[in-house]
Amino acid sequence: MGTSVALKIxxxxxxxxxxxxxxxxxxxxxxxVDIGNGNRITGVITKNSLDEMQIKTGDEVIALIKxxxxxxxxx
Amino acid sequence: MGTSVALKIxxxxxxxxxxxxxxxxxxxxxxxVDIGNGNRITGVITKNSLDEMQIKTGDEVIALIKxxxxxxxxx
Amino acid sequence: MGTSVALKIxxxxxxxxxxxxxxxxxxxxxxxVDIGNGNRITGVITKNSLDEMQIKTGDEVIALIKxxxxxxxxx
Amino acid sequence: MGTSVALKIxxxxxxxxxxxxxxxxxxxxxxxVDIGNGNRITGVITKNSLDEMQIKTGDEVIALIKxxxxxxxxx
Amino acid sequence: MGTSVALKIxxxxxxxxxxxxxxxxxxxxxxxVDIGNGNRITGVITKNSLDEMQIKTGDEVIALIKxxxxxxxxx
Amino acid sequence: MGTSVALKIxxxxxxxxxxxxxxxxxxxxxxxVDIGNGNRITGVITKNSLDEMQIKTGDEVIALIKxxxxxxxxx
Numbered sequence: 001m002g003t004s005v006a007l008k009i010x011x012x013x014x015x016x017x018x019x020x021x022x023x024x025x026x027x028x029x030x031x032x033v034d035i036g037n038g039n040r041i042t043g044v045i046t047k048n049s050l051d052e053m054q055i056k057t058g059d060e061v062i063a064l065i066k067x068x069x070x071x072x073x074x075x
Numbered sequence: 076m077g078t079s080v081a082l083k084i085x086x087x088x089x090x091x092x093x094x095x096x097x098x099x100x101x102x103x104x105x106x107x108v109d110i111g112n113g114n115r116i117t118g119v120i121t122k123n124s125l126d127e128m129q130i131k132t133g134d135e136v137i138a139l140i141k142x143x144x145x146x147x148x149x150x
Numbered sequence: 151m152g153t154s155v156a157l158k159i160x161x162x163x164x165x166x167x168x169x170x171x172x173x174x175x176x177x178x179x180x181x182x183v184d185i186g187n188g189n190r191i192t193g194v195i196t197k198n199s200l201d202e203m204q205i206k207t208g209d210e211v212i213a214l215i216k217x218x219x220x221x222x223x224x225x
Numbered sequence: 226m227g228t229s230v231a232l233k234i235x236x237x238x239x240x241x242x243x244x245x246x247x248x249x250x251x252x253x254x255x256x257x258v259d260i261g262n263g264n265r266i267t268g269v270i271t272k273n274s275l276d277e278m279q280i281k282t283g284d285e286v287i288a289l290i291k292x293x294x295x296x297x298x299x300x
Numbered sequence: 301m302g303t304s305v306a307l308k309i310x311x312x313x314x315x316x317x318x319x320x321x322x323x324x325x326x327x328x329x330x331x332x333v334d335i336g337n338g339n340r341i342t343g344v345i346t347k348n349s350l351d352e353m354q355i356k357t358g359d360e361v362i363a364l365i366k367x368x369x370x371x372x373x374x375x
Numbered sequence: 376m377g378t379s380v381a382l383k384i385x386x387x388x389x390x391x392x393x394x395x396x397x398x399x400x401x402x403x404x405x406x407x408v409d410i411g412n413g414n415r416i417t418g419v420i421t422k423n424s425l426d427e428m429q430i431k432t433g434d435e436v437i438a439l440i441k442x443x444x445x446x447x448x449x450x
Contacts, residue, residue, distance in 0.1 A: 009384070009439065010372045010424040012117040014148070025177035027325035027344060030196060031147060037112035042087040043145030044177060044196060046330060046344060046442050049385040053149050062148040064384065067421050068218045068368045069144035070118030072106060072160045073089070073137040074128050084159070084214065085199040085297045100402035102250035102269060105421060119402060119421060121217050121255060121269060124160040139159065142196050143293045143443045147385045162267040164298070175327035180346060181297060187262035192237040193295030194327060194346060203299050212298040218368045219294035220268030222256060222310045223239070223287040224278050234309070234364065235349040235447045252400035252419060271367050271405060271419060274310040289309065292346050293443045312417040314448070331447060337412035342387040343445030353449050362448040369444035370418030372406060373389070373437040374428050 013065035015041055019057050024050060031055055033063055088140035090116055094132050099125060106130055108138055163215035165191055169207050174200060181205055183213055238290035240266055244282050249275060256280055258288055313365035315341055319357050324350060331355055333363055388440035390416055394432050399425060406430055408438055 017035035029050040033041045041063040055061065092110035104125040108116045116138040130136065167185035179200040183191045191213040205211065242260035254275040258266045266288040280286065317335035329350040333341045341363040355361065392410035404425040408416045416438040430436065 008373055008375055008428070009148075010418075010420040010428060010430075011146070011439075012421055012424055013115075015114055023177055025175060025325060027323055027328045027330045028177045030142065030177045030198070033147070035112070035114065037110070037114070039090055039110065039112070039114075040088075041140075041145060042142045042196070042198075043147060043385075044142045044443070045145075045147060045385040046342070046387055048330070048342075049147075049387055049442075053147070053383070053385060055147060055149060055385075059149060062150070064146040064148055064386075065116075065140055065144060066369070066371055067105065067117045067119045067424075068419070069140060069216070070116060070120075071086070071139040071216055072108070072118060072120060072124075072128070072130065073084075073139055073158055074130060074134060075137070075158055083203070083298055083300055085193075085195040085203060085205075086214075087196055087199055098402055100250060100400060102248055102253045102255045103402045105402045105423070117421070117423075118160075119218070120160040121162055121267070123255070123267075124162055124217075128158070128160060130160075139161075141294070141296055142199075143194070144441070146441055148383055150383055159298075161296070163265075165264055173327055175325060178327045180292065180327045180348070183297070185262070185264065187260070187264070189240055189260065189262070189264075190238075191290075191295060192292045192346070192348075193297060194292045195295075195297060199297075203297070205297060205299060209299060212300070214296040214298055215266075215290055215294060217255065217267045217269045219290060219366070220266060220270075221236070221289040221366055222258070222268060222270060222274075222278070222280060223234075223289055223308055224280060224284060225287070225308055233353070233448055233450055235343075235345040235353060235355075236364075237346055237349055250400060252398055252403045252405045268310075269368070270310040271312055271417070273405070273417075274312055274367075278308070278310060280310075289311075291444070291446055292349075293344070309448075311446070313415075315414055330442065333447070335412070335414065337410070337414070339390055339410065339412070339414075340388075341440075341445060342442045343447060344442045345445075345447060349447075353447070355447060355449060359449060362450070364446040364448055365416075365440055365444060367405065367417045367419045369440060370416060370420075371386070371439040372408070372418060372420060372424075372428070372430060373384075373439055374430060374434060375437070 015063040165213040315363040
């Protein structure tokens with residue numbers, strides 16, 4: 001990723017992209033990020049995190065995913 | 076993603092790529108997948124899943140990630 | 151499980167059952183599945199997944215749970 | 226579930242069964258539990274938890290799974 | 301922790317504290333717990349768990365976190 | 376928490392402490408952190424993250440935990 005922040009976190013998967021959609025709920029919020037190459041990452045975070053970080057469409061963000069949360073499909 | 080299998084699973088994030096590294100342990104195994112655009116996904120699955128699915132370097136796989144497992148970094 | 155789809159996913163726990171309750175929220179939705187033997191599985195997925203997969207009461211589904219998400223209680 | 230311990234935990238899914246297999250690693254350990262009706266639950270916990278709880282084949286345990294960790298497959 | 305319940309669960313992290321805030325949504329609810337020493341733990345559980353356990357401000361609770369859900373930041 | 380890095384991540388729980396134990400395995404590693412007030416946080420991360428971040432006993436780190444990974448026990 002090459003970012004100073006991302007390099008300091010043990011979560012192994014850091015995918016940089018641009019926010020394309022935000023859906024706020026009461027407790028949670030959905031954030032959709034275009035990471036290029038036709039891929040999108042959707043995350044559900046707390047509404048409080050959304051508000052404090054002021055995440056909005058167009059923002060550059062990094063999706064962070066712990067390796068133990070990843071499964072694989074082999075067709 | 077456009078795959079029949081992937082479309083039938085509620086986990087929202089499905090990232091297609093090629094296995095570039097496999098590290099088997101005793102209970103778990105690490106699988107690293109190149110999803111293009113300079114991005115890699117690392118997942119930790121059970122050694123038993125690795126063996127049963129016969130995942131090896133060069134395989135085409137889809138990384139599956141539930142939306143509630145995704146965080147965001149905004150620098 | 152014996153299903154072609156389920157066999158292709160590294161998530162080790164696949165429990166087949168029938169949807170007995172669906173509670174849609176704004177961002178998330180709760181789905182309750184009867185897996186027989188007096189056991190029920192409750193899952194929280196995104197509202198978007200619920201809508202796209204058209205999950206409703208009476209549907210046959212498979213609950214998918216990664217092994218690293220399972221804890222144990224011993225009384 | 227009807228157990229005093231299980232009722233006091235917010236994790237919604239509690240599946241009672243018998244341990245049928247234990248695979249200890251260095252950091253983690255795999256525990257496989259038969260929950261009846263032809264279903265098994267596999268969990269990966271820390272080796273330290275395995276040792277402290279003295280989990281072994283034949284033990285009665287309850288598998289505990291948070292609802293946000295559950296996905297669904299609809300074929 | 302020294303509690304009989306907590307000792308019987310494989311989830312390694314058990315942090316005792318007092319509920320300082322509860323935000324109910326439709327499907328989920330946010331619970332904030334003061335664990336002392338200036339630290340707070342925020343958790344998102346199902347609204348159904350919140351209701352059944354009757355969690356409210358002022359309650360003594362234990363936050364339970366599986367070790368595989370923990371990441372580390374080193375600045 | 377008051378750290379510039381921690382404030383930029385949506386994961387809501389950031390607990391600062393000192394590493395008191397590290398157990399490396401093949402694929403994963405266990406890290407135990409004293410966060411004060413008699414509380415410890417144990418996390419399982421990949422061995423690769425441990426090595427790249429050079430986490431060792433005595434290091435100051437922040438444990439990062441997503442709110443959806445937190446459960447509650449009420450006795």
